[in-house]
Amino acid sequence: MEMKKFMSDYSCRIYYEDVDAGGICYHSKYLNFCERARSEFFFSQNASPIQDDYHFVVKKIQANFHHPARFGEEIVINTYIKEYKSVSITLFQEIKNRDGLVLFDMDILLVCLQSEKIARIPTAFQEIFGV
Amino acid sequence: MEMKKFMSDYSCRIYYEDVDAGGICYHSKYLNFCERARSEFFFSQNASPIQDDYHFVVKKIQANFHHPARFGEEIVINTYIKEYKSVSITLFQEIKNRDGLVLFDMDILLVCLQSEKIARIPTAFQEIFGV
Amino acid sequence: MEMKKFMSDYSCRIYYEDVDAGGICYHSKYLNFCERARSEFFFSQNASPIQDDYHFVVKKIQANFHHPARFGEEIVINTYIKEYKSVSITLFQEIKNRDGLVLFDMDILLVCLQSEKIARIPTAFQEIFGV
Amino acid sequence: MEMKKFMSDYSCRIYYEDVDAGGICYHSKYLNFCERARSEFFFSQNASPIQDDYHFVVKKIQANFHHPARFGEEIVINTYIKEYKSVSITLFQEIKNRDGLVLFDMDILLVCLQSEKIARIPTAFQEIFGV
Numbered sequence: 001m002e003m004k005k006f007m008s009d010y011s012c013r014i015y016y017e018d019v020d021a022g023g024i025c026y027h028s029k030y031l032n033f034c035e036r037a038r039s040e041f042f043f044s045q046n047a048s049p050i051q052d053d054y055h056f057v058v059k060k061i062q063a064n065f066h067h068p069a070r071f072g073e074e075i076v077i078n079t080y081i082k083e084y085k086s087v088s089i090t091l092f093q094e095i096k097n098r099d100g101l102v103l104f105d106m107d108i109l110l111v112c113l114q115s116e117k118i119a120r121i122p123t124a125f126q127e128i129f130g131v
Numbered sequence: 132m133e134m135k136k137f138m139s140d141y142s143c144r145i146y147y148e149d150v151d152a153g154g155i156c157y158h159s160k161y162l163n164f165c166e167r168a169r170s171e172f173f174f175s176q177n178a179s180p181i182q183d184d185y186h187f188v189v190k191k192i193q194a195n196f197h198h199p200a201r202f203g204e205e206i207v208i209n210t211y212i213k214e215y216k217s218v219s220i221t222l223f224q225e226i227k228n229r230d231g232l233v234l235f236d237m238d239i240l241l242v243c244l245q246s247e248k249i250a251r252i253p254t255a256f257q258e259i260f261g262v
Numbered sequence: 263m264e265m266k267k268f269m270s271d272y273s274c275r276i277y278y279e280d281v282d283a284g285g286i287c288y289h290s291k292y293l294n295f296c297e298r299a300r301s302e303f304f305f306s307q308n309a310s311p312i313q314d315d316y317h318f319v320v321k322k323i324q325a326n327f328h329h330p331a332r333f334g335e336e337i338v339i340n341t342y343i344k345e346y347k348s349v350s351i352t353l354f355q356e357i358k359n360r361d362g363l364v365l366f367d368m369d370i371l372l373v374c375l376q377s378e379k380i381a382r383i384p385t386a387f388q389e390i391f392g393v
Numbered sequence: 394m395e396m397k398k399f400m401s402d403y404s405c406r407i408y409y410e411d412v413d414a415g416g417i418c419y420h421s422k423y424l425n426f427c428e429r430a431r432s433e434f435f436f437s438q439n440a441s442p443i444q445d446d447y448h449f450v451v452k453k454i455q456a457n458f459h460h461p462a463r464f465g466e467e468i469v470i471n472t473y474i475k476e477y478k479s480v481s482i483t484l485f486q487e488i489k490n491r492d493g494l495v496l497f498d499m500d501i502l503l504v505c506l507q508s509e510k511i512a513r514i515p516t517a518f519q520e521i522f523g524v
Contacts, residue, residue: 013174015167016413017421021312021464023414027297027320031290036146039203043144048203050283058289061325068319071414072170072179147282148290152333152443154283158451159428162421181414189420192456199450202283275436277429298408301465305406310465334432334441 004092007079007129008044010037014073025069030104031061034093037077038110047128054122056110059088063106067097074098084131086120087112135223138210138260139175141168145204156200161235162192165224168208178259185253187241190219194237198228205229215262217251218243266354267343269391270306272299276335287331292366293323296355299339300372309390316384318372321350325368329359336360346393348382349374397485398474400522401437403430407466418462423497424454427486430470431503440521447515449503452481456499460490467491477524479513480505 012033020026038056042049049055069075076096083090088111095104112121121129143164151157169187173180180186200206207227214221219242226235243252252260274295282288300318304311311317331337338358345352350373357366374383383391405426413419431449435442442448462468469489476483481504488497505514514522 013167013171015163015170017163017166017419019413020409021412021414021416024319026410027323028290028293028410031293032146032148035148035289036144039146040144043203050202057286057330058327060327061289061323063323063325065320065322071181072174148288150282151278152281152283152285155450157279158454159279159421159424162424166420188417188461189458191458192454194454194456196451196453275429275433277425277432279425279428294408294410297410298406301408302406305465312464333443334436 002083003081005081007081008037008041010040010077011074012036014069014071014075016071019071023071027065030095033075033077033095034106037079037093041079042128045128051124053115054119054125055113057113058108059111060109061106063104065104067101067103069097069103075103081129081131082107087118133214134212136212138212139168139172141171141208142205143167145200145202145206150202154202158196161226164206164208164226165237168210168224172210173259176259182255184246185250185256186244188244189239190242191240192237194235196235198232198234200228200234206234212260212262213238218249264345265343269341269343270299270303272302272339273336274298276331276333276337278333281333285333289327292357295337295339295357296368299341299355303341304390307390313386315377316381316387317375319375320370321373322371323368325366327366329363329365331359331365337365343391343393344369349380395476396474400472400474401430401434403433403470404467405429407462407464407468409464412464416464420458423488426468426470426488427499430472430486434472435521438521444517446508447512447518448506450506451501452504453502454499456497458497460494460496462490462496468496474522474524475500480511
């Protein structure tokens, strides 16, 4: 099912631990911020991203780095469902600064596992995603 | 000047990136959370922890790990000024979970640098600390 | 100039700080390992990835996560030049475990900056890449 | 049993991910480097720091930050056993740069757990420590 359904927004700040030389956010940290946003989506619904051994793992990422986030900046991560399948979900996640400038975006394919085997996304997760 | 003056509280959550095997927060991450709390203290006053090349560096830490923080948990970092000197400041930082259980505490000695030399804490920082 | 020219290999181990719940390497850490491999390529030639304000920034990543790396595992990062242009370079980086199983691969587009402006890759860097 | 018994040395390099603004190593990363050194001590003896649910957790740290490590620098972590008890071990860990300058040192108290309960250090670990 292809779509672009808004899922959540989540804010955080760029701290010392996130920047490298020059006060610029280290590139892989944008992936961390996006993961926090995905987890927070579950927590905000009083759910956990791990339920009865079901959880998601990252399978594929296509990421674009537009502008650097800087030390002290507040950023917003917007998350959208892009494609929903029986065992996987593709999200579009976009990071903006407070002026609305897009700093980073990515398509991320997540696959559902039960223990360590690919599994159908359980009903509990479907309800959380609202699909 | 010895004291125990409340400085700030700051909350954050334990995400995937913070835990290691067993879903327990990796030990050095508590130091990161405390650093975020210190930076946020400046940001919350529309100031920056770096001003005119002045900033603080960590000189000494005495830390106690009481109980582990777990994946998904929300924690609060309380920060107190313990000792204030002309070129350094000692803080006491304590991390609690939502039930008020103390997970971690430390005394941290921070030294003021201008560029890379030890310097008197400038007036701008004194005002932020309220000392 | 399209090609697939071997650039370097680099090994490291998966430590506590790299894994999350379940003893599985956190997804964004693969990007860190690849970055270490790129920096090490410069260091191994007695050069630095930062020269006279010239350095590279990540512009685009297409990454595939095949199998998880586990706590304690030694991994090898193989780096190849895929495309070389005047202001940018595309690398292919592949992470294998000790049995030769491919765990992760990515195409990464790096753009050369001087200070914060896009710039032609300087001769010093061209010589290091051997192109 | 008080002593100062040499346990291991371990080398690593300071990469982009380790430094913050100014090209200086982020303070909590020294703890990570020391943890890598402790794990590597087990791996170098074909053992794992996790055996039959036994492992160590950090209980107390007293750390001194003498000089900053910089981007690209190679550092050596020397580890010594300082005190050995039935359920805990105190190590002294010291980080030097290639010129032998001490950048960081700490006393670290580690407690042995089986699952999540304090336990006597098992024979397998005693043999690895050589005590």
